[in-house]
Amino acid sequence: MDLKLHEQLSFYYDSWDSWQVNLTVTDIDESGQEDGNNLPRVIDGAGFGILEDFGGVGRLGEIASLVKRDGVTAHRSELNWSGQWVPDNFTFDFYDQDDLNFRLKRLVQAYRQVYENHLNFGAKMAAILDREYYPGAHQKEEEPAPSVEVDLPLVVQQLKKADGSNITDGKLARINNQLIAAFIEDLKKNGKLSEKTVKRYHDELTFYLIGYLTPRKATLFGWIATDIGELYFKGCSDDEIKRLRAALNKLNKFLVTQGVVTPQWAREFKQGLKNSIDVGHDYAKETFSDNDDGLW
Structure with missing residues (x-):
């Protein structure tokens, strides 16, 4: 033009x-x-x-x-x-000019992927499209100083209390960041996973706990947390849900070993994830199977 x-x-x-x-x-x-x-x-x-x-x-x-x-x-x-x-x-x-430019570049990629390549974009891109992430989530989070210990029992208690409450998004995001930081620090100390895998767990949990649940006043300990099958309707692929599911189960295994949740709670959470994925996948496939735009 x-x-x-x-x-x-x-x-x-x-x-x-x-x-x-x-x-x-x-x-x-x-x-x-x-x-x-x-x-x-x-x-x-x-x-x-x-x-x-x-x-x-x-x-x-x-x-x-x-x-x-x-x-x-x-x-x-x-x-x-x-x-x-x-x-x-x-x-x-x-x-927020930084936020606008963060979204703008990624949205150009997203629309090209959909309209030129006839592919669907994932849940993370859909969240960026809808601004369904905590403001500033695109900025690199600073990890807690090594000398600062995360009070994990207190964090879990705060998250249980915060679910469905009127807590501000900023405060809830900070509490979730403490939970994620404690988990990631344990993975690093364990030393059995590659740096790439640890980063993937960090990114998956940051997206879901802070970017997806926080604006909904929901936490890991509320009923919404296991409903990841809903992400099929946000454009999430099977692979993306598989990675998120693995990250959540890994986090819950860590919480069990730390004694802040019971094995029974973790088993029920794991089963809830499976049930939600099964229902969401089947319903989404049935809904979009007749779609002729090639997105399913």
Whole structure:
């Protein structure tokens, strides 16, 4: 598309909500020095942006005024009704340029994979698409200092109490980080697994406990935790669910050896994962088997 300086491009998104996006060419870099690896890139902006399936500009303006007046808690059911979760400290003025660029690069890859290669993208990419991860989750987490010991019994107690409560996303994420840190440190001390495998366990648990469960006010000790079969409907593949299942079972085995959960609890959790996967897989296959877009 050969647009000239100051020319404008308008496009419509979502025939139901009818978003109209206007783009204006304000500058053209002809130096040839721009690194293609840094494109596309957001260089400035303001505000959170649209909420999917929300009713368009009019409805978004109404809910923005209500949230500004009453706060998020009073209107959480309205904000979450379309399935797009927002953090407790959400405001429509929220703007995180690093987060936008983190999502932008990955979404380009995701849409190319779906529309050009006719493949489905996994649960992690779906979570990025829906912003269903704790803000800042794309940033590298700092591990606790070696001299700091994680009080594992206290962490487990806090997670049990937090499930389904009004705890803030940030506080719940920090508690989950302590749980993951204690588990990863034990794996490293054991020395039987490769660095790559340890990192995979870390990434799987961070995605699920912090990125997926935390925005839902859920923890490892709530009934939602075993319902990973639901991830088939987020675009998760068999391999992704297999890796997540292995990470959760490995974590629970660690908790048993530390004496903070019972073997019976771990067995029931393991069985719950299996049941959820079996049901989710069969139902998803039945639902999408007649789909002619090649995504199943």
